[in-house]
Amino acid sequence: RRHLIGLQDMPRERMEGLLHRAQHFAEGHDARDALAGVAVCTLFFEPSTRTRLSFQLAAQRLGADVLGFDASTSSTSKGETALDTLRTIEAMGVRGFIVRHKEDGAVAELAAHAAEGTSLLNAGDGRSAHPTQGLLDMLTLRQAKGADFSKLKVLIVGDVKHSRVARSDLHALRVLGAGEIRVCGPASLLPDDDTLRGCVVSHDFDAALEGADALMMLRLQRERMEDGLVNSLEDYHRDYGLTRSRVLRAAPGAVVMHPGPMNRGVEITDEVADGPESWVLRQVANGVAVRMAVLEDLLRR
Ligand code: CP
Numbered sequence: 409r410r411h412l413i414g415l416q417d418m419p420r421e422r423m424e425g426l427l428h429r430a431q432h433f434a435e436g437h438d439a440r441d442a443l444a445g446v447a448v449c450t451l452f453f454e455p456s457t458r459t460r461l462s463f464q465l466a467a468q469r470l471g472a473d474v475l476g477f478d479a480s481t482s483s484t485s486k487g488e489t490a491l492d493t494l495r496t497i498e499a500m501g502v503r504g505f506i507v508r509h510k511e512d513g514a515v516a517e518l519a520a521h522a523a524e525g526t527s528l529l530n531a532g533d534g535r536s537a538h539p540t541q542g543l544l545d546m547l548t549l550r551q552a553k554g555a556d557f558s559k560l561k562v563l564i565v566g567d568v569k570h571s572r573v574a575r576s577d578l579h580a581l582r583v584l585g586a587g588e589i590r591v592c593g594p595a596s597l598l599p600d601d602d603t604l605r606g607c608v609v610s611h612d613f614d615a616a617l618e619g620a621d622a623l624m625m626l627r628l629q630r631e632r633m634e635d636g637l638v639n640s641l642e643d644y645h646r647d648y649g650l651t652r653s654r655v656l657r658a659a660p661g662a663v664v665m666h667p668g669p670m671n672r673g674v675e676i677t678d679e680v681a682d683g684p685e686s687w688v689l690r691q692v693a694n695g696v697a698v699r700m701a702v703l704e705d706l707l708r709r
Contacts, residue, residue, distance in 0.1 A: 411519045411528045412702055414537040415579040423543070423583050424555075426701045430547050433469075434697035442704045443472035448504035449497050452531065453479045453490060456508055458668055458692055459531045459540070463506045466699035472707070475502060490514065491521055498523050504707045505529070512536040527706045535570050535632065541667055542576030544698040546584060548691050549622055552663040557581070561659070563590040563616055566626035566648055566675050567597045568604070570633060573667045574626055575603060582606065592616040593626075593648060594638065613648050617657040625650055625666045625675050641674050650676045655685055663687045 415423070433439075448467045450460050460476070467474045477497070479485070484493060494505060505528045507515045512534035519528040532538040553560055562581055568574040568591055581589050590608045591598065598609065610616040617623070628644065638644045655664065664676075664685045672678055681688060 410526075410706070411516075411522075411530075412539050412706060413516045413519060413528070413530050415539045415542050415576050415583065418579075418583060420583050420585075423546070423580065426543060426698070426705060427547050427550060429704070430543070430694070430697040430701040431550070433700045434547065434551075434694055438469055439471075439700070439704060440469070441471050442708050443467065443470040445473075446471075446504065446707050446709075447473040447475065447500070447502040448506065448703070448707070449475040449477055449502045450506045450531070451477045451490075451494065451497070452506075452508045453484065453514075454508045454510050454532070456531065458695055459508065459538075460506075462692070462695040463529075463531065463540075463699050463703075466696050467504075467703055469696070469700055470703055472504070472703070490518060494518055494522065498526055503527065504703065506531045508532045510534055529702060529706065532572050535572050536575060538572040538576045538667075540695070540699055540702055541573045542580040543702070544691055544694040545573075545577050545624065545665060545667070546580045547694045547698055548665060548687050549663075551690070551694075552687060553621060557584045557586040559587045560622065561588040561590065561620050562586050562622045562624065563592060563620040563658075564607075564624045564626065565592045565613065565616075565650070567628050567633075568593055568626065569597045569599045570629040571626050574624075577624060578603065578607070590616050590620065594644075596638070597628075614654065614657060617654055620658045621662055623650060623655070623658055623662055623664050625664065625670075627667065627669060628671055628674055641671075645674050649674060650680050652677065652679050652683065655680055655683075665691055667691065 508531040
């Protein structure tokens with residue numbers, strides 16, 4: 409339990425314990441001395457707004473010393489490898505590394521070479537995993553719909569193929585026993601491996617919305633996409649964009665979620681993103697609480 413790489417092997421009891429602790433932090437409690445004297449570094453080789461800043465804030469609220477690392481202004485630009493970068497910062501006495509990288513498996517690979525006593529937390533690797541996003545999405549769902557997921561119909565929509573968020577959400581929803589997991593998107597943006605095992609898969613968004621309790625919209629990840637996977641943004645919006653009239657097809661009280669950053673006017677309209685059903689900013693707030701829980705769990709002596 410030194411690192412947090414993904415959610416697929418996390419026992420339900422541990423996940424529920426982290427969510428319980430995160431809810432405690434979300435209610436305004438703190439633990440100012442939990443990581444006093446512990447140094448952590450946000451080691452980001454890919455851009456981020458929410459994940460990096462909320463991890464930094466979470467670590468500060470636990471009393472840690474926090475270093476920020478930005479690949480674009482570091483010696484990475486002179487050719488230093490990720491592993492040499494990790495070892496260099498480890499040598500300064502840093503014990504916790506929050507790592508984002510564009511390659512699948514990069515964080516696990518770094519963790520395998522980390523010094524004894526160092527913990528790595530995956531802040532998103534390639535298309536593989538974004539475990540703290542998965543946890544904050546589960547915390548948001550619990551706040552909206554209660555802790556019993558067994559009757560919940562959750563619909564994940566859009567670019568699942570390129571989405572580490574979707575993969576972590578799917579693992580977490582399975583661990584927590586979600587009643588029905590629906591996945592909807594164009595065939596070109598749905599994975600054809602076992603990512604979607606046990607899910608109800610559809611290409612018809614309007615039909616998939618019927619009776620859904622939570623609508624988890626995904627960003628169209630054009631930076632990870634080869635040409636031709638979507639015809640045009642207008643076509644994508646027509647077929648898979650969440651509009652007000654589509655929200656009304658879902659179950660009464662359905663919540664709308666999006667991990668951000670949003671492509672407004674593509675996968676979601678302004679009216680929905682900023683509307684009464686939107687829990688998008690609550691997800692951001694929950695990110696701080698979840699990351700406090702995870703950092704405390706892994707780094708507290
Ligand atoms: N959801 C998410 O990972 O956002 P950032 O890329 O801004 O961290």
